[in-house]
Each structure stands twice: as C-alpha cells, then as structure tokens.
Amino acid sequence: MDKEDILRLAKDSRFISGIYNYCDRWCERCIFTSRCLNYAMSEEDEDDSIAHDLNNKAFWDKLHKIFQQTKEMIIELAKEKGIDLNSADIESASREIDSKTDNAENHELSQTALEYAKMVDKWFGTEYPIFERKQEDLNTMLELGIDGTAPHVEANSINNAIEIIRWYQHQIYVKLMRALTQEDFAEEIESDTTLQKDSDGSVKVALIGMDRSIAAWGRLQACFPEKMESILDILLHLGRLQRKTEQVFPNARSFRRPGFDDRNNPL
Numbered sequence: 001m002d003k004e005d006i007l008r009l010a011k012d013s014r015f016i017s018g019i020y021n022y023c024d025r026w027c028e029r030c031i032f033t034s035r036c037l038n039y040a041m042s043e044e045d046e047d048d049s050i051a052h053d054l055n056n057k058a059f060w061d062k063l064h065k066i067f068q069q070t071k072e073m074i075i076e077l078a079k080e081k082g083i084d085l086n087s088a089d090i091e092s093a094s095r096e097i098d099s100k101t102d103n104a105e106n107h108e109l110s111q112t113a114l115e116y117a118k119m120v121d122k123w124f125g126t127e128y129p130i131f132e133r134k135q136e137d138l139n140t141m142l143e144l145g146i147d148g149t150a151p152h153v154e155a156n157s158i159n160n161a162i163e164i165i166r167w168y169q170h171q172i173y174v175k176l177m178r179a180l181t182q183e184d185f186a187e188e189i190e191s192d193t194t195l196q197k198d199s200d201g202s203v204k205v206a207l208i209g210m211d212r213s214i215a216a217w218g219r220l221q222a223c224f225p226e227k228m229e230s231i232l233d234i235l236l237h238l239g240r241l242q243r244k245t246e247q248v249f250p251n252a253r254s255f256r257r258p259g260f261d262d263r264n265n266p267l
C-alpha cells in the first residue's frame with residue numbers, strides 16, 4: 001500500500017474516526033472491522049501473503065518502504081509544527097520520559113497488573129495437566145456418544161476462556177502503564193466540559209480487559225471446580241486491581257470510545 005492508497009482510504013466516510021485508538025486490538029473478535037481504517041489498511045496488506053513470511057525478502061523490503069514513508073511523514077510533520085528534530089532538547093525530553101516511566105512502573109496499579117500477568121503464567125504452567133485430562137475426558141465422552149454435543153460446547157467454552165485470559169493478560173498492564181505516563185493523568189477536567197482525557201480512554205480498555213478476564217476465570221472455575229481455590233486467588237487479585245483502578249481513574253468507565261460507545265454508529 002502506497003501513500004496514495006492510505007490517503008484514499010483515510011477519506012472514506014465508512015470509517016469511524018480514531019476507533020482504533022481505544023480498542024483492544026483483537027481484530028479477530030472485533031465487531032467494527034468494516035468501520036476501521038486500521039483494519040482496512042492491514043487487510044489490503046494481507047493480499048500480499050508473501051509479506052507474512054518473516055524469512056521472505058518481500059517482507060523486509062516492504063518494512064523498509066514503510067519505514068521510509070514513516071520517516072518522510074515525521075520530517076513533514078516536524079516541519080509543519082516547527083519542531084527541530086536535531087534540537088538538544090531531545091535529551092531533556094527523554095530524561096523526562098524516563099522519569100515518568102519510572103514513576104508509572106512503581107505505581108501500585110502497574111505493580112498489581114504486572115503481578116497478575118505473572119500469576120496467570122504461573123497458573124497455566126502449574127495446571128497444564130488438567131487441560132490434558134479434560135481433553136481426554138471430553139474425547140471419551142464424544143466417542144461413547146455421552147451427552148450429545150455437550151463435550152464440544154464445554155471444549156469451546158474452555159478455549160474461549162483461555163483465549164480471553166491470554167489476550168488481556170499483558171494488555172491490562174500495558175494500557176495502565178500508558179495511562180500512568182500520559183500528560184493528562186493528574187490533570188483535573190472542568191465538570192462542565194465535554195473534554196475527555198486520553199488516559200481515561202486507555203484505562204477504559206484496561207478495565208474492559210479486567211471485566212472480561214474475570215468472566216473468563218469464572219468460566220474456568222465452573223469447568224474445573226477442583227481448582228476453585230487457586231482460581232479464587234487470581235480472581236481476588238484481579239478484583240482488587242479493578243477496584244483500585246476505578247478509584248485512581250474515577251472517570252474512566254464513562255469515557256466514550258469512538259464507535260464502541262456510540263449508539264449512533266450502526267454496524
């Protein structure tokens with residue numbers, strides 16, 4: 001896809017402006033792929049299946065082309081905004097970013113989210129045999145024709161729960177970190193304005209990830225009642241993270257994401 005293709009797509013009115021800024025990037029499960037410019041751009045690239053092969057020269061050539069285009073766009077944008085890309089201020093700006101990142105990394109929310117991600121890895125690492133046993137049980141039930149389609153339903157339910165947990169496991173931390181390092185994190189917003197904080201948008205995505213993960217853990221708990229205790233530990237940890245996040249970012253839940261929270265946008 002060249003610059004003209006990108007500009008052509010960007011002008012297409014079917015796309016919801018900025019919808020991809022506050023989504024969870026799970027395009028495979030997204031209900032707005034037909035309204036998302038980001039998705040349309042990646043789909044056009046999908047036509048060239050060679051580009052998917054990391055070992056293929058076409059992939060690297062293409063990446064280089066994207067890099068060149070992006071570099072040109074940065075230079076043009078910097079010129080437009082009067083930014084000197086060679087300025088010595090970059091050093092102090094990068095020091096500022098470092099210190100913001102340090103503060104965010106040490107924040108209770110990011111620490112708790114990171115701990116959650118580790119708990120998930122540990123749980124799946126330790127409990128792997130229960131999935132093998134369950135698979136054997138379900139296969140046996142299928143072979144014997146016990147319970148009709150129930151084994152399929154249960155297998156799907158387990159797979160979906162695992163996919164959800166794995167999808168959001170690290171994203172929750174990443175989104176919280178993004179919010180904690182945003183300029184507007186500590187800024188107060190006048191109650192009579194419709195202005196929304198970018199940090200609240202990131203946190204909303206993290207909160208949705210937590211909601212869905214909690215539901216998915218609940219599903220696993222129902223399928224593996226013998227693991228009630230270990231799953232409960234994770235659920236309590238995630239529940240605490242959720243409550244604390246809502247306290248630190250009280251307006252995040254009401255953030256309106258383009259498309260997803262806009263009832264005027266029919267599918």
Ligand code: SF4
Nearest residue numbers: 023026027030036039
């Ligand atoms: S809005 Fe949907 S289709 Fe677009 S990038 Fe996000 S998840 Fe993917």
